[in-house]
Amino acid sequence: MLGLIGGTGLGEALFGEDFGKSPKEHNVGTPFGRPSGPIRVVSWSGVDVAILARHGDGHVFPPSMVPYRANVFALKKLGVTHLLTSGAVGSLREEYRPRDLVIVDQIIDKTYRRVPTFFDEGMAVHAEFAQPYCAVLRERLAAVAAESAALKATETKVHGKGTYVCMEGPAFSTVAEANMHRAWGGDLVGMTAMPEGRLAREAEMCCALIAFPTDYDCWRPHAVSPGAASKQALLAEIIENVKAATESAIALLRAAIEDFGKKPLGACECQSALSLGIWTRRDRISPTAIEKYGPLVSKYLGGAKP
Ligand SMILES: [Zn+2]
Structure with missing residues (x-):
């Protein structure tokens, strides 16, 4: 099954207005609490797709409070x-233009208020x-993007790689931080990639x-002159970019x-990311831990199957 985690309204954007009414809705409980919202499963083009809005219905969870562990x-x-x-980001490089799409390949994780692992008790697990x-x-995504008529029609450039700096937020960077992120080799800055990606690896997905850049982060002086009117213009431009970039991301997902x-x-x-990752000696792993982690470890330690 294919999972999709994205912005509010992703399901409707992909599958149309009726998405919220018809598909199977799962309210899944986990040892890490409730996910951001119900997971809706649709069968489309022969693929079962499970969709989850990262920030919850109505965008209620700020990046630091998204229940990443429950979601994954x-x-x-x-x-x-x-x-x-998928997620909106700021661009740290001239060549990653607003409205482009980026298939991210590297991460610099600067978050510090989120638990970055499922395995915080009962066993020590180290994933590559x-x-x-x-x-x-x-x-596969890059190949699909290269063939997509929808992306060609909108002249959307798709970057096959990019380094994403994940910051804690919720305020955006200072100029000094933005310049530091650039000096580190970051291409994009955002607030939600981590620990989502780490958890997916621990879940062997x-x-x-x-990622879709909606603006140049604050390192690059904006073209319009300073003042209240220009702030409005900048905001309007960002909103337009978000709209266009979201549509491009949807086109890529659909394709x-x-x-x-x-x-x-x-x-x-x-x-098989955990095949060498469970470092705790087997006789020291309690049945309670095996039960808790269930589908994450069952193929190595027995217990509940996904
Ligand atoms: Zn893989």
Whole structure:
């Protein structure tokens, strides 16, 4: 099953107005609390797609408070094996223009108020994360993007890679921070990629992130002159960019699902990410821990299956 985590209204944008009424709705409980909202499952182009709005219905969770662990665990419980995530970002480079799409390949994680792992008690688990996103999935997305008539029609440039700096927020960067992020090698800055991607790896899902720059972060002086009127103009421009970029991201997601339906995604090393990752000696792992982590560890330790 393919999981999608994205902005509010993603399901409607992908599948039309009736999305909220017809599809199967799952209210999934997890050892990490409730996910951001119900997960809706639709079958489309031969692919079962589970959709979750990251910030909840009505955008109620700020980036620091999104229940990332419950979200990814709930999707795992439903049987999601591949996860596509999307999110708006600021651009740290001239060449990553607002309205472009970026298939992110690297992360610099600056978050500090979120639990970055499922395994915070009962066992020590260390997942490989040198390549935070699935190379196979990223390649497929890039190939789909190159063929997409919808993206060609809007002349949307799709970058096959980019380094995303994930900051805690919720306020945006200072100029000094933006320049530091650039000096670090960041191309994009956002607030939601982490720990979502880490958790997907711990859940042994193939995961990719489609980021869409809506503006140049504050490092780049804006073209319009300072003052109240220009602030309004800037805001209006950002809103237009968000709209256009969201539409491009939707077009890419739609094309990707169709492509996955025609040529299913195969096995991948992401799906055995924990095979060497459980460092705790087996006789020291309690049945309670095995039960808690259930679908994350069942294939290695027994217990509940996803
Ligand atoms: Zn993979």
